[in-house]
Amino acid sequence: MPILQVENIYKEFGKLEVLKGISFSLDKGKTLAIIGSSGSGKTTLLRCLNLLERPDQGIICVNHEIIFDAEDKAVQREAQIRKNRLNFGLVFQSFNLFAQYTVLKNITLASELLAMGEKNRGKSSAVHQRIKEEAYELLAQMGLSDKADAYPHMLSGGQQQRVAIARALALKPQILCFDEPTSALDPELTGEVLRVVRELADKKTTMLIVTHEMAFARDVADHVIFMDEGLIVEEGTPAQVITSPREERTRQFLSRFSNEP
Numbered sequence: 001m002p003i004l005q006v007e008n009i010y011k012e013f014g015k016l017e018v019l020k021g022i023s024f025s026l027d028k029g030k031t032l033a034i035i036g037s038s039g040s041g042k043t044t045l046l047r048c049l050n051l052l053e054r055p056d057q058g059i060i061c062v063n064h065e066i067i068f069d070a071e072d073k074a075v076q077r078e079a080q081i082r083k084n085r086l087n088f089g090l091v092f093q094s095f096n097l098f099a100q101y102t103v104l105k106n107i108t109l110a111s112e113l114l115a116m117g118e119k120n121r122g123k124s125s126a127v128h129q130r131i132k133e134e135a136y137e138l139l140a141q142m143g144l145s146d147k148a149d150a151y152p153h154m155l156s157g158g159q160q161q162r163v164a165i166a167r168a169l170a171l172k173p174q175i176l177c178f179d180e181p182t183s184a185l186d187p188e189l190t191g192e193v194l195r196v197v198r199e200l201a202d203k204k205t206t207m208l209i210v211t212h213e214m215a216f217a218r219d220v221a222d223h224v225i226f227m228d229e230g231l232i233v234e235e236g237t238p239a240q241v242i243t244s245p246r247e248e249r250t251r252q253f254l255s256r257f258s259n260e261p
């Protein structure tokens, strides 16, 4: 059953048409990899799903609830957008941790702020405790139990990215999105990040991953979408799209990776 349905998303920046009618769906517990050359609109698509950009046309549904409809102003109110954004967790290419806060606080901050806005303030110390415990669990899952009190600058890029993944998971999103999570990392640090993403896939976390790691996409993704110039050119299983692409454009794109093991 699809947890995410995207229908006919268009987005332009001035005269530049970046997304030209993107439709796909993602089933609960599955991993979708989006591949495509630089400039094909992958980041813009992720930003539209996370409502960091407003699509010019199209509909986005999560759990069969419309969270965005370009034709319906009611779902575009700022408070509604903020609430709907919580359906998604986002891990960026460049980590984007808060440099002034410890690892623990990076993970707990958003949950703490949300809890403060809720009505159960009377129970705040219990809530506070629960948020902290969950953060420690996530740190353990990321192999970073000893880094709770460290600051981001004290960590390697791979460790910072794992903190960013823990931070995204802390809000228990329905769908976890990654935008080239390893492309800012040295090759020797890429593996440790891909390993935790693979573990999340094994635990049936619903994920949408924009990546240039073809071997990883082939191994971990249930479904692959190849985008070019704002359109989906080809989609299917990794075996179809990555191993035996039907479209010439997909073949050309993949030939650039042919030296990979």
Ligand SMILES: Nc1ncnc2c1ncn2[C@@H]1O[C@H](COP(=O)(O)OP(=O)(O)O)[C@@H](O)[C@H]1O
Pocket: 013, 016, 018, 036, 037, 038, 039, 040, 041, 042, 043, 044, 045
């Ligand atoms: N905020 C923006 N304003 C203007 N142009 C943008 C903006 N964001 C992205 N673009 C342009 O949209 C195109 C697609 O970009 P992007 O979504 O980042 O592609 P990808 O992630 O596939 O490399 C590029 O030509 C880029 O320059």
Ligand SMILES: [Mg+2]
Pocket: 042, 043, 044, 179
């Ligand atoms: Mg991008």
